[in-house]
Amino acid sequence: MDQRFSITIDGKEVAASPGQTILEVARENDIYIPTLCHYEGTTNVGACRVCAVEVENARSLVASCCMPVSAGMIITTNSQRVINARKLVVELIWASGDHNCLTCEKNGDCELQDLIYKLGIEKPRFEIDPPGYAIEDTNSMIQRDLNKCILCGRCVRVCNEIQVHEVLDFSMRGSHAKVGPAFDADYIDSACVFCGSCVDACPVGALTFKQARFEGRPWEIEKVRTTCPYCGVGCQMDLNIHEGKVVKVTTDREYGQPNFGSLCSKGRFGMNFIDNPDRLTTPLIRKDGELQEASWDEAYGYIADKFAAIKEKNGADSIAGLSSARVTNEENYLFQKFMRAVIGTNNVDHCARL
Amino acid sequence: MTNSIGEIEFTDAILAIGTNTTENHPVIGSSVKRAVRRHGAKLIVIDPRRIGLVDYADIWLRPKPGTNVAVLNGLMNVIIDEGLYAKEYVETRTEGFEAMKEAVAQYTPDHVEGITGIPADDLRTAARIYAEAKSASILYAMGITQHSHGTDNVKSCANLSMLCGNVGIEGGGVNPLRGQNNVQGACDMGALPNVFPAYQQVANDDARAKFEEAWGVSLPAKPGLTIMEIMNAAHDGTLKGLYIMGENPMVSDPDLTHVKASLKNLDILVVQDIFLNETGQLADVVLPSACFAEKDGTFSNTERRVQRIRKAVEAPGEAKADWQIIAELATKLDYSMSYSSAEEIMGEINGVAPSYAGITYERIEEEGLQWPCPSTDHPGTKYLHKDTFSRGLGLFSAIDYRPSDELPDEEYPFILTTGRVLYHFHTATMTRRSEGLNERYPESLAEVNSKDAEKLGIKEGDVITVSSRRGSLQVKASVVDTPPEGTIFMNFHFSEAAVNLLTNPALDPIGKIPEYKVCAVKVEAA
Numbered sequence: 001m002d003q004r005f006s007i008t009i010d011g012k013e014v015a016a017s018p019g020q021t022i023l024e025v026a027r028e029n030d031i032y033i034p035t036l037c038h039y040e041g042t043t044n045v046g047a048c049r050v051c052a053v054e055v056e057n058a059r060s061l062v063a064s065c066c067m068p069v070s071a072g073m074i075i076t077t078n079s080q081r082v083i084n085a086r087k088l089v090v091e092l093i094w095a096s097g098d099h100n101c102l103t104c105e106k107n108g109d110c111e112l113q114d115l116i117y118k119l120g121i122e123k124p125r126f127e128i129d130p131p132g133y134a135i136e137d138t139n140s141m142i143q144r145d146l147n148k149c150i151l152c153g154r155c156v157r158v159c160n161e162i163q164v165h166e167v168l169d170f171s172m173r174g175s176h177a178k179v180g181p182a183f184d185a186d187y188i189d190s191a192c193v194f195c196g197s198c199v200d201a202c203p204v205g206a207l208t209f210k211q212a213r214f215e216g217r218p219w220e221i222e223k224v225r226t227t228c229p230y231c232g233v234g235c236q237m238d239l240n241i242h243e244g245k246v247v248k249v250t251t252d253r254e255y256g257q258p259n260f261g262s263l264c265s266k267g268r269f270g271m272n273f274i275d276n277p278d279r280l281t282t283p284l285i286r287k288d289g290e291l292q293e294a295s296w297d298e299a300y301g302y303i304a305d306k307f308a309a310i311k312e313k314n315g316a317d318s319i320a321g322l323s324s325a326r327v328t329n330e331e332n333y334l335f336q337k338f339m340r341a342v343i344g345t346n347n348v349d350h351c352a353r354l
Numbered sequence: 355m356t357n358s359i360g361e362i363e364f365t366d367a368i369l370a371i372g373t374n375t376t377e378n379h380p381v382i383g384s385s386v387k388r389a390v391r392r393h394g395a396k397l398i399v400i401d402p403r404r405i406g407l408v409d410y411a412d413i414w415l416r417p418k419p420g421t422n423v424a425v426l427n428g429l430m431n432v433i434i435d436e437g438l439y440a441k442e443y444v445e446t447r448t449e450g451f452e453a454m455k456e457a458v459a460q461y462t463p464d465h466v467e468g469i470t471g472i473p474a475d476d477l478r479t480a481a482r483i484y485a486e487a488k489s490a491s492i493l494y495a496m497g498i499t500q501h502s503h504g505t506d507n508v509k510s511c512a513n514l515s516m517l518c519g520n521v522g523i524e525g526g527g528v529n530p531l532r533g534q535n536n537v538q539g540a541c542d543m544g545a546l547p548n549v550f551p552a553y554q555q556v557a558n559d560d561a562r563a564k565f566e567e568a569w570g571v572s573l574p575a576k577p578g579l580t581i582m583e584i585m586n587a588a589h590d591g592t593l594k595g596l597y598i599m600g601e602n603p604m605v606s607d608p609d610l611t612h613v614k615a616s617l618k619n620l621d622i623l624v625v626q627d628i629f630l631n632e633t634g635q636l637a638d639v640v641l642p643s644a645c646f647a648e649k650d651g652t653f654s655n656t657e658r659r660v661q662r663i664r665k666a667v668e669a670p671g672e673a674k675a676d677w678q679i680i681a682e683l684a685t686k687l688d689y690s691m692s693y694s695s696a697e698e699i700m701g702e703i704n705g706v707a708p709s710y711a712g713i714t715y716e717r718i719e720e721e722g723l724q725w726p727c728p729s730t731d732h733p734g735t736k737y738l739h740k741d742t743f744s745r746g747l748g749l750f751s752a753i754d755y756r757p758s759d760e761l762p763d764e765e766y767p768f769i770l771t772t773g774r775v776l777y778h779f780h781t782a783t784m785t786r787r788s789e790g791l792n793e794r795y796p797e798s799l800a801e802v803n804s805k806d807a808e809k810l811g812i813k814e815g816d817v818i819t820v821s822s823r824r825g826s827l828q829v830k831a832s833v834v835d836t837p838p839e840g841t842i843f844m845n846f847h848f849s850e851a852a853v854n855l856l857t858n859p860a861l862d863p864i865g866k867i868p869e870y871k872v873c874a875v876k877v878e879a880a
Contacts, residue, residue: 141790164387164410193776194794195380211789224666227653229646230779232532233359233381234655234722239647239666246647246667256721258359258655264380266779269790273645274667276787278629280642281671291630291640296672299639300686303597306622306638307687310594316574318593320584323545324600324676325537327643328651328663329710330699331676332536332543333551334691335599338680339578341569342689346556346578347593350545352537353499353581353867354606 005071010078022064022075023051033077034086034115036093036150036203038065040253041260042157048093048150050115052085053077061085083119090115091125096175097204098130098147104205109218111203112150131175139188140210141269142199146178149206155179155198163262167192196268200251200261209248211272216242223250228267229326235259235267246271307343320347357491357527357737358657358724363389365525367396367487369480371511372422372497372871376406377776379495379531379656383407386493396487398480400425401497402771403801403843404836413480417470419769419841420501420758420872425477426510427458427755428466430517432481434458439485440519447743448516450750457752469755485518489525496533496773500870502759504862509751516748522739532656534780535646539654542710542725543703547578552707568706571689580866581607582859588616597624599676600643604632605781605849608857608868609824626679631783632849643676644669651677651696652718654725658735660713661722758872759860762840766822766874768806769841772853773871782847798848799832802877806840807833810879817880820844822873825855828880842877846870 004015009022009031016025021044026033037048046063053064056074061082064075076082093112101107136144151170156179159168167181167190181190199207223238236255240248249268253261273279283299284291294302310318321343323335332350339348362368362385376383383406389395390410399411400422408414417425433439434455444451463474484490492515498507512521512528520526532538544551554561562573579587585603587593589612596617607613617623617636625637628645648669654660669675674682677699681691693699697715704711712727712734723734738744762769777795778785785791800820802812812818814833819826820842829844829851837843844853858873 139790139793141793161392162388163384164391165384188793193380194790224664226647226663226666227535227655227661229535229653229663229784231379232534232537232656233379234535234653234657234659234661235381236661241666244667258657258659259381262381262384265777265791265794266785270779270785270788271647272789273628273784273787274647275670276629278787279645279670279673280628280630280634280640281673282642283672284630284637284640286638291635291637294639296674296682299641300683303622303624303639303683304686307595310621314594317576317578319595319597320579320587320593321597322581322584322599322601322603323540325534325540326600327540327676328536328649328696329539329543329654329660329703330651330696331599331680332540332545333699333703334677334680334684334693336544336546336551337569338684338691339597340550340556340565340573341571342684342687344571344574346547346574346576347584348545348578349547349581349584350537350540351534351581351601351603351606352541352546353865354603354870 007069007071007073007075009075016069020069022053022062022067022069025069026064026077031077033064034118035065036111036115037152037154039154039157039201042154042161045153045157048152049089050086052082052089054079054082087119087121090119091121093150094124095126095128096130097150098145099204104148105208105213106205107217110205136186138186141194142187142196143208143210143213144180144187145206148204149179150204151177151179152203153179154201154203155207158197158201163195163197165191165193165195168198194265194269195263196265197262212240212248215245215247221247225255228263230266230270233258235263237263237267239271246274311343316344317347319343319345323348323350325351355527355529355531355657356521356739357525357529359385361525361737362386362491362493364393365389365395365489365491367398367483367490368493369398369400369484369490370407370493371400372507373493373495373531374401374403374405374497374773375493375531378533378774380776382493382531386410396483398483402838402841412483413476415472415476415480416838417472418838419771421470421755422498422501422507423503423510423753424461424466424469424755425472426507426514427461427753428463428470428477429481429484430454430458430514431461431466432463432478433485433517436482438482439517443519444517447522448748448750450752453752454513454750457754484514489523490518490520491525491527491529492520493529493531495531497871499530499865499867501872502860502862502869503756504867505864506753506756510753513750513753516750521748522737522741522743524737527737530656536653538656538658539652539660542654542707547580550706551703552709565706582861582866582868585613585616588620591619594621596620596622597626598633599626602631602633602781602783604636605846605852605854608854608859608870610852610854611825612859626676628673629783631781641679642671642673643679644673648673649675649696652700655722658724659722660710660718660725662715662718759869760858760872760874762874766876767840768875768877770820770822770853770856770873770875771837771841771843771871772846772857773843774847775845778845778847780847781849785847798829798845798851800829801834801837801843802831803837803839803841804833804835806877807831810877812879819878819880820856820875822856822858822875824858827851827853827855842875
């Protein structure tokens with residue numbers, strides 16, 4: 001820490017360390033600098049330029065996400081020159097795509113929309129000229145609308161640097177530039193493993209969870225934090241609930257251990273089973289060879305009578321129970337307690353071995 | 355896991371053996387890949403199949419299926435022979451070294467090449483990478499455990515890790531990647547025939563006295579039957595009643611023909627689940643459960659971290675949380691269980707399971723805690739065996755390689771090995787009901803090596819017949835070079851191509867785990 005030095009941001013003297021960027025120091029000190037392409041934990045690329053700031057004695061505005069601090073640096077984040085530059089950048093992004101919030105799934109949760117609002121831009125200054133790509137509609141999990149893509153590259157970096165699936169990259173040049181899998185393939189025809197991290201990373205409506213489309217606006221959705229029910233990693237995730245239904249799964253990198261915001265295809269897209277019509281809804285008892293609907297009382301009575309009779313006639317060890325690696329600790333605890341204390345046998349195991 | 359998931363990315367070397375991490379634990383798979391790509395870690399992959407991690411490996415050892423003990427002994431042979439082991443650590447923190455050294459002495463690289471097919475020089479290279487790393491993590495999964503010598507495999511991993519001083523340090527350890535959300539917790543909670551919660555032995559008088567007092571009943575001292583023994587007891591008629599909660603043995607267990615006969619032989623089969631799965635269809639009584647999204651509780655992950663699940667939606671119809679069902683059934687059987695919430699049950703667990711004593715809902719609201727966590731001011735345990743092993747000194751085991759129970763012969767010339775694929779989970783009751791996952795992997799495929807396929811006249815997508823001594827099935831072939839010549843790989847997700855009709859129920863004598871990773875089959879164009 002002895003290497004720390006002072007810099008000045010908007011007239012306020014703050015401490016900084018070598019190697020930090022202007023953006024990092026500003027955020028540490030609650031000084032607002034907008035960003036679009038910046039994505040924590042990935043390389044800073046300075047692609048969007050909305051984080052431009054003025055540095056005394058610099059020839060031009062600098063991208064604060066990429067510019068390392070140096071001792072005595074004097075930075076202005078909110079001069080008219082900076083604001084004008086930001087506005088220009090944002091208006092050009094706006095004009096280059098089909099940013100129609102009326103039909104956009106990200107309305108209300110869009111970083112571009114928020115920035116346009118924050119900058120107080122009343123209406124588009126430039127003629128809107130979207131590239132006219134077809135919407136990719138070839139899988140049921142992720143919808144891609146490259147007309148809304150702002151080429152920030154967050155999806156590319158999360159795919160390569162965080163997930164290391166190495167599927168997405170830029171292709172083409174200039175105004176034809178686009179992001180996607182190799183050979184311009186659709187996701188479903190590529191090596192994509194559908195972890196959905198690119199959708200979480202997308203700041204706009206270019207990548208959206210398809211099954212959640214028209215299933216609730218961001219402000220209508222309740223997020224319930226839980227633990228993924230599949231493998232043993234125990235990923236933390238949010239079930240997104242609208243009108244009593246899980247409409248999608250998102251994550252929050254702030255949740256930290258053990259997955260730091262990552263998921264796989266099962267955690268992300270394996271939740272349709274929850275409201276599947278095949279779910280069991282009542283107890284069933286086999287009568288005349290067929291499983292038939294019964295009440296809880298009948299079912300409990302049937303089991304209790306049978307178990308009591310077997311215990312009486314053959315002893316408790318002629319009954320066994322298989323608990324489950326799929327249910328909670330509390331339920332496993334009760335199940336083994338049931339077998340040991342109620343039935344009176346240690347014949348209890350589960351599928352750890354399978 | 356002795357260590358934590360978060361340490362994997364920042365360790366110096368990773369040895370992944372018997373784990374197809376990128377498909378079965380994809381989020382950990384990405385940690386391994388970040389360790390390699392972003393932090394310069396060395397990666398050793400030991401697997402008969404050309405799994406995804408091979409593309410990121412510094413070296414890939416491809417043993418014949420079922421020869422892991424020979425590989426691990428060979429690595430230790432080189433490390434000892436070249437004086438690369440952690441001498442001070444071995445001296446001060448372990449015992450049994452000399453016997454182990456003697457056991458591995460015959461596993462020279464050339465001898466190991468004869469058993470495993472791994473070139474002697476590759477074995478030496480891998481041994482040096484592992485031994486020379488400052489911290490090295492061993493990751494393993496069912497490729498190590500699901501053998502008739504699974505316990506030997508696990509002990510050999512522990513031997514190797516201790517030999518290089520990697521147990522009890524940050525970034526080291528012996529790290530089984532557990533395959534199910536709460537398999538760790540089910541074991542911790544005593545859903546095992548020989549232990550109460552927190553691994554307190556049922557045969558131990560003090561432990562039993564403690565639970566007798568807590569539960570107000572007298573308890574049996576004799577350890578119970580394991581899952582495979584339960585099926586056998588049902589088959590021979592000594593077991594009359596079986597209560598199955600959240601399991602699907604009619605797809606997941608080996609030798610399904612035997613399983614079906616066993617379940618049908620019972621006086622009463624009770625199945626409690628979220629769907630009427632293949633096992634439920636044989637039941638006398640079926641009880642509808644709430645799924646994870648419809649109840650509160652905790653799961654313990656593979657790194658011993660106890661984390662919350664929370665009720666997000668209502669359960670369908672009359673379905674209830676499993677804990678409510680158990681409590682109501684117990685009460686019906688004249689043992690009163692009345693809990694108002696899952697949290698109240700956790701309170702009871704805190705009192706009887708010392709390693710969980712400090713884990714309360716209040717403390718894990720934001721981030722889970724890793725056991726052992728013996729008191730409410732304990733921060734939890736990131737990695738085990740720091741400074742001293744739980745038993746004092748770390749114990750080396752002298753282990754010899756034993757071949758798998760059933761090896762190929764003239765009639766059944768192929769090895770069948772089984773596992774999961776990325777897009778499905780276990781018996782696929784849940785994943786096959788998820789639209790996107792089925793777009794990605796709609797039907798079962800048997801992986802056949804391209805050279806074998808050519809010899810057998812099989813093309814991509816052809817239906818083939820795969821038969822073992824226990825059964826036969828038809829499945830589509832995927833002609834790839836993932837499995838080695840002479841080995842086919844099948845998943846166990848699809849009941850219409852139920853690979854467990856074929857698998858060998860031979861058990862590890864200690865772990866009682868079936869040998870899912872090796873059995874002999876024949877393969878024919880259908």
